[in-house]
Amino acid sequence: xxEKSATNNKRVEIIAPAGNYASLKAAVxxxxxxxxxxxxxxxNARNFEGLNFTPEELQEGVELIRQKGKxxxxxxxxxxxxxxxxxxxxxxxxxxxxGTDAIILADLGVLSYARKKYxxxxxxxxxxxxxxxxxxxxxxxxAFNVKRVVLPRxxxxxxxxxxxxxxxxxxxxxxxxxxxxxxxxxxYLSSFLTGASTNTEGACSPSRFVRFNNSNDGSLSIxxxxxxxxxxxxxxxxxxxxxxxxxxxxxxxxxxxxxEEPESLNALSVLPDLIEAGVSAVKLEGRQRTKTYVAEVTxxxxxxxxxxxxxxxxxxxxxxxxxxxxxxxxxxxxxxxxGCYIEK
Numbered sequence: 001x002x003e004k005s006a007t008n009n010k011r012v013e014i015i016a017p018a019g020n021y022a023s024l025k026a027a028v029x030x031x032x033x034x035x036x037x038x039x040x041x042x043x044n045a046r047n048f049e050g051l052n053f054t055p056e057e058l059q060e061g062v063e064l065i066r067q068k069g070k071x072x073x074x075x076x077x078x079x080x081x082x083x084x085x086x087x088x089x090x091x092x093x094x095x096x097x098x099g100t101d102a103i104i105l106a107d108l109g110v111l112s113y114a115r116k117k118y119x120x121x122x123x124x125x126x127x128x129x130x131x132x133x134x135x136x137x138x139x140x141x142x143a144f145n146v147k148r149v150v151l152p153r154x155x156x157x158x159x160x161x162x163x164x165x166x167x168x169x170x171x172x173x174x175x176x177x178x179x180x181x182x183x184x185x186x187x188y189l190s191s192f193l194t195g196a197s198t199n200t201e202g203a204c205s206p207s208r209f210v211r212f213n214n215s216n217d218g219s220l221s222i223x224x225x226x227x228x229x230x231x232x233x234x235x236x237x238x239x240x241x242x243x244x245x246x247x248x249x250x251x252x253x254x255x256x257x258x259x260e261e262p263e264s265l266n267a268l269s270v271l272p273d274l275i276e277a278g279v280s281a282v283k284l285e286g287r288q289r290t291k292t293y294v295a296e297v298t299x300x301x302x303x304x305x306x307x308x309x310x311x312x313x314x315x316x317x318x319x320x321x322x323x324x325x326x327x328x329x330x331x332x333x334x335x336x337x338x339g340c341y342i343e344k
Contacts, residue, residue, distance in 0.1 A: 012274075013281035014305060015073070015172070016298045019051035019288055024061045026295035028068045031302025035065060036073040036104065037287065038202075042084075043091040044075045045128055046287040047202030055094050062098055071101040077126035078202045079107045079185075089113055096121055104150070105129075106185055111144045124148040124172070128185035128199070132159075134166040141169050148172055148280065152184050153265065157273050157341050164278030173274060176297050177285025179265040179339050182244060189243035194225045205242045231255060238262075240288075266336040268304050272312055274341070 016032035018024035027035045038044025040052035053061065065072050074095040080088040088107070092114045095103045103121060105111050106128035114123060127150040131137050140146045148170035151160065164171055182189070190204045191197035198204045209225040218234030222241045229246035232238055239245065244259045265285070267274065274282065282305075284297050308315050 010280070011309060012279060012305060013172075014298065014301050015281050015283045016294060017177075017284055017287040017289065018061070018294065019046065019048075019286075020053075020291075021057065021061050022291040023287075023289070023294040025064060026291040027298050028065055028070050030295045030298040032070065032298050034071045034073055034101070034281075035061075036075055036283070037061075038075045038077075039091055039094065041087065041091070042200065042202050043078055043080075043088050045077050045126070045198070045202045046075075047078075048288050049207055051288055055098060058098060073102040073104055073124065074098070074100045075104040075126060076110060077104050077106040077128045079128075079199045080110065081200060085109065092117070102147070111140075111146075115144045122147055124150065126150055126185075127152055127174075130183050130185050134163045137163065137167050137169050141167070150174075150283065153180060154183060154340050154344070156343065157270060157277050160274070160279065161277040170280035171278060172281040172283055173267075173279050174265055174285055175267050175271070175274075175282040175301060177265055177289075178239075179263055179337060180244075187244075193227050193243055205240070210241055261335065263335045263337040265339050267338060267341055268301070270338060270341055271304055272308055272315060275308065 013033045014031060015034045015036055016027035018027055018035045018037045024035050024037065037058070038046060038052050040054055041047065044052065046052070062072065076088060076091045076095065088110045092103060092110065096118050101122060102124045103114060104124045104126045105114060106126040111123065114121060123144060123146045125131055125140050125146045125148070129140070130152050131140060131149050132152050132155055137149050140149065146169060150172045153174055160171060160173065180187070185199060187198055190206070194206065194209045196203070196206050196209070205224050211223045213221040213223065215221065220232045221228060222230045222232070222238065224241060224243065228249060229241045229243070230238055231247070239262050245262045246258065247255045248258050250256050271282070282301065284301060286293060286297070
């Protein structure tokens with residue numbers, strides 16, 4: 001890869017998460033081009049207690065974003081049901097009133113409402129819509145004039161390049177953070193165990209169903225709606241408990257991960273390949289994370305992107321010097337993976 005080929009591309013956006021004002025500030029102060037966020041209700045797919053914004057709370061954040069010359073996207077990317085569609089309509093109206101640079105939508109009805117009422121609003125298709133081929137992406141462009149699609153974390157870099165060759169819609173991909181092994185917007189594991197669907201409530205394994213039970217020997221049992229997800233020794237730690245990353249009891253009494261061992265996506269080593277495949281933006285997962293995490297990963301990805309455009313050949317050594325290889329293990333304590341980017 002030559003420096004000329006790198007500099008001919010429009011620079012990718014760095015999109016950082018914010019679940020509160022402190023994280024929003026950390027994102028814009030550490031190199032994010034865009035901050036993505038959601039309202040404190042079921043209309044967004046990170047609807048955890050104590051996170052997200054009321055319109056009034058967000059106003060202060062918008063002022064900071066504009067002062068820094070940045071942008072913000074509002075995610076309204078869960079799926080309304082028959083009797084509560086007005087909640088999603090109101091969220092679209094609030095997002096537009098706040099001057100969002102894009103609304104991130106998934107539901108067909110919400111897409112229709114937004115496009116008909118606001119013909120000039122910038123609409124991005126959420127990863128929750130699971131559009132993973134160029135035909136579906138072009139459908140959303142034709143039907144709702146979406147400008148960008150956030151690709152599910154189930155496509156390879158080769159597939160991304162093939163999609164980019166057959167659509168004019170911008171492509172956005174995840175770079176760092178928690179890795180969902182299921183097809184986003186189509187997972188019903190949380191609903192199966194709790195009756196509360198991730199797709200409608202916006203929270204996988206809602207905290208009201210989670211219990212942490214300490215034993216006399218120092219071990220810790222984690223249950224979700226009284227179903228044991230994991231049992232930890234006194235020296236073990238665990239990420240937030242979800243069904244797909246549960247370590248379940250086998251008939252012989254041992255514990256084993258039924259779906260996959262907890263892993264975190266770290267695609268920094270293939271950043272040049274993603275850019276050359278035609279992506280327009282890289283996204284950092286983590287609206288539920290701390291301001292320290294948001295600051296560190298945003299700063300790391302900014303350094304990586306700048307190093308790539310300055311000298312692609314020196315990219316890997318620049319990443320190593322910046323300590324990027326240790327970011328996720330430091331903050332999450334889980335193994336890192338490239339997910340499906342190389343092979344499935």
